[in-house]
Amino acid sequence: MYPAPHHLVTIEGSGIETFWDIKGKKVSLGAPGGGDQVLTRMILKAAGIDPDKDLQAAQLTQPEGAMALTDGNIDAVFWNFAAPGAAVMEVEATRKVKLIPLPEEVVQKVVEDNPFLLPFTFKPGIYKSVDKDVLTIADGNYMVVRADMDEELAYNLLKTLLENKDAFMDVTPQAANFIPELASKGIIPFHPGAVKYFKEKGIDM
Numbered sequence: 001m002y003p004a005p006h007h008l009v010t011i012e013g014s015g016i017e018t019f020w021d022i023k024g025k026k027v028s029l030g031a032p033g034g035g036d037q038v039l040t041r042m043i044l045k046a047a048g049i050d051p052d053k054d055l056q057a058a059q060l061t062q063p064e065g066a067m068a069l070t071d072g073n074i075d076a077v078f079w080n081f082a083a084p085g086a087a088v089m090e091v092e093a094t095r096k097v098k099l100i101p102l103p104e105e106v107v108q109k110v111v112e113d114n115p116f117l118l119p120f121t122f123k124p125g126i127y128k129s130v131d132k133d134v135l136t137i138a139d140g141n142y143m144v145v146r147a148d149m150d151e152e153l154a155y156n157l158l159k160t161l162l163e164n165k166d167a168f169m170d171v172t173p174q175a176a177n178f179i180p181e182l183a184s185k186g187i188i189p190f191h192p193g194a195v196k197y198f199k200e201k202g203i204d205m
Helices: 035-047 062-071 086-092 104-113 151-163 173-177 192-200
Strands: 002-011 026-028 056-058 076-080 097-099 117-122 134-141
Touching: 002 035, 002 062, 002 086, 002 117, 002 173, 026 062, 035 076, 035 104, 035 134, 062 076, 062 086, 086 097, 104 117, 104 134, 151 192
Parallel strands: 026 056, 026 076
Antiparallel strands: 002 076, 002 097, 002 134, 117 134
């Protein structure tokens, strides 16, 4: 359906210009047990950073993190959500935000160790403060159906979603991802009805 990229967000004046600058800083890993924190810990592990020793770690929900970052009570936050995310836009309404790229070698290791994750690049303009490519990782949001779903029904379901992308744009900007080239990327086998549709679009499954 669409990717949910991991965000490492800081504000001007925090002293954080690169990923490695988070060492010793006040950084929110995400809420306890939440997906934000699970992915953050994967990234930190791949980078050889111990959050208990190398960071002044906090465990804040997304609204708490946005408030703490705006108020200057923490230096950076890790968030995982589809972009553009409301929490980032809330902070950049009053502060100059920086989106920090993950090192390429860290991204490669995380993806190799966790094949359900994908490299992802924030493009300029996704947030008003982003003016160049920013590398990170993303997890995917998928529509999952029963394996015994009728093949014609699965085919028509996918066809309806992708060929009415513009109508779905009125509901969510993430519908911009409803194109065969992006929708055909997955981590488990596609339903035969979906495979049939993608092959008709010239995509080798």
